[in-house]
Amino acid sequence: MPTELTTNADDLGAADWWRTAVVYQVYVRSFADANGDGIGDLAGLRDRLPYLRDLGVDAIWLTPFYRSPMVDGGYDVTDYREVDPMFGDIADFDAMMTDAHAYGLRVIIDVVPNHTSSAHxxxxxxxxxxxxxxxxxxxxxxxxxxxxxxxxxxxxxxxxxxxxxxxxxxxxxxxHIFDPQQPDLNWELPEVRAEFEDILRFWLDRGVDGFRVDVAHGNIKAPGLPDVGYSSRTGRNQRQSRLLEGTTLPYFDQDGVHEIYRAWRKIFDSYPPGRMAVAEAWASSPERLARYVGPDELHQVFNFDFLHATWSVDSFRKVIDTALAEATLVGAPTTWVLSNHDKQRHVTRYGGGELGLRRARAAALLMLALPGVAYLYQGEELGLDEVLDLPDELRQDPAFRRTGESRDGCRVPLPWSGEAAPYGFGPAGAWLPPPASWVACTVAAQAGDPRSTLELYRAALRLRRAEPGLGGGELVWLDAEPGVLAFRRGDLTCVVNVGAGPVDVRRYGAPILATAALDGDFLPIDAAVWLKPATAG
Structure with a gap:
């Protein structure tokens, strides 16, 4: 029999836009360059807002654009109320905000409360x-x-x-839980709390619609700063940060963080309806993670389990079931993420090349059919893969210097048009070089091609807005063959084939959008399809 899981089914209106939104993450320095210095900026973003409107997203989330030495991509802030000259100035921000709202796009910005820059x-x-x-x-x-x-x-x-x-x-x-140039703040001090409450008001007064809270689990440390009792200096290979799952570390997810967000929620609620915040939080259990959201705390928390799901029915089904059940308990929407600026792009995680792209397209249709909020990372709508062969001397991730691990490969500037790098990113070069293979991935190359990943995303986002079943409401799992995920939302059915052979989808309805061409009535492997009941006649 079908299994029903329901999410919060409040009557959705403008104030609750964040319950079902599709949010597009803009890594500002890699999105679009207006002044020709090879670095993305707010003017470049403003110029490209029509692209995001036409893509069909509801909101954009901007990574930090504040004044910063850029040791950690702007997450080392020296002034939370100023735009770094690299990105423009406050007038550029205001102009971008005005245009975004005129295009019907909400704007979410990063706030970085755990630490400042050492240059602060x-x-x-x-x-x-x-x-x-x-x-x-x-x-x-x-x-x-x-x-x-x-x-x-x-x-x-x-x-x-x-x-x-x-x-x-x-x-x-x-x-410094992160880089030495990112000293941790003392959130036990009232002055620190008052400063960030004022920072929130500063940007809310400028019209921002929400905040993504960086390291939301990190502000409070355990009393006495006790030892973890384990470190890589003991001779083991695994770092402490790898122990977070199943373990409460004394510098993460302490109960005191919730007092901070209860105070913040009062600030958000003092503004016109529709202001929101989403936590980037890691916790030792799903139950502890769920504590960050609720009527008196933050509105959302990122669900990174979906990003980590393996390409199997069991893995996806477990992650989806768990996330929806927890969302129902706390009365908040769940969030779905496939890639972001900290993780390897999912085309590469799913195997790279044609295999990875097929699976990434299928995962996108799966994600966009689920209840809740979808967060897209810039370039995933183009099917971009991780750039794995960047020269070491060009890498800027501070983790690379200490561990050899680098997040730079997912931060390479977007390809817009043209036959050679930087593919229309700006008038000059790009701060990280796009690969030659991206010539086929540019926006210009894909626009208008019904087989392209860009047009797949555009079509899926149009349908998501048009189909009543893809709003709030419920998810109903359907009985399916081995290796197949199938569920219904309203009168729309999503089928994903992660199995070993094609699957007959006639019994699910008539296809309206698929990630790969069907062979008659058969959906190929590593593909997904949306279907609706067949009409008579």
Whole structure:
């Protein structure tokens, strides 16, 4: 018998746009370059807003564009109220916002509360002040261990590899869960909380519709900063950050973070309806992750399990069932993500080449048929793969220098048009070189070709808006052959073939959109199709 799972079925209106939206992530420095310096900017984004309107998304999420030394792609902020000159100025932001809203696009921006840049005025004042001073209280400074304080205060490790502590000339150590140039703030200090509440209001007053909260699980540290009890220095190969699943680390997902977001929710609710926030959060269990959302906290939390699902019925079914059940419990929409600026592009994860592209197209149709919110990463609508052969000297990810791991391959600038790099990205070059193989992936090359990935996304997003069953409502699993996922939303059925052979889809209805040509009534392997009941006559 079919299995029913329901999501929150509130009457959807403008205030609840975020419950069913499709959000497009713009990695600003790699989207479009207007001034010819090889780096994407806000003016370039503004010029390309009609493309995003025509694609059919509901909102855009911008990665940090604040003033920054760009040690970690802008996630090291020196001024949260200023636009970095690399991207333009506040007038460029305001103009982009005005046009986005005129095109019917909501705007979500990143906020980075766990840490600042080491070049931030506060941290420079802390370095100039004495141990125990009010300036140092804004961050997490501690004396070292050992007779002369030469050992770090505890065994915590950086997400980017190595110790999470750096010693300053007067002998104290400061905490940085990420790069040494990203010192962690002390969120136990009321001044820090007040500063970020003011930052939120600054951007809300400029009309932003929401925030993506970076490292939302990281602001509060366990009292006393206790040892984890395990570190890669003990001789094992696995880093602490790999232990997060199933383990509550003393620097992540502490209960105190929820007090912060309850205060933030009051701010969002004090503005006209429709303001929202989504948490980038990692927790030791689905139950703890669900605590970040609710009527008195944040509106969404990213579901990264879908991104990590393997190409199998069991894996997808388990992730989808779990996510929808948890969303129902907390009364919030679930979120679906296939790629982002921190993860290898899913074309490559699914096998690369033609195999990876076939599977990526099928996964997109699966994702866009699910209840909740879909987050697209720029370029996935073009079928872009991960660029794996970037020269080491061009890589800018700080993790690369410490671990050899790099996120730069998913951050290569978008190909828009032309026969040679930078493929219309801007008047000059691009800060990372697009590969020659992308000549067939440009927007211009794919536009109007019904077989292209771009036109597949455009068609799917049009149907998602037009089909009543793809709004709120319920998902009903259907009995299906081995290797096949099949479910119904309203009168639309989605079938995904992850099995070993073609599958007859006649009993599901008449195809209205497919990721690969059907052979008569048979859906090929590594393909997906949307169907509706066949009409008589």
């Amino acid at each position: 005025r506060w941290f420079q004042e802390a370095l100039a002040a004495a141990p125990g001073s009010p300036e140092r209280e804004r961050y997490i400074f501690r004396d070292g261990r050992g007779p002369d304080g030469a050992e770090p205060p505890n065994d915590w490790e950086s997400i980017f590899g190595g110790d999470a502590w750096t010693r300053v000339p007067d002998g104290q150590w400061y905490l």
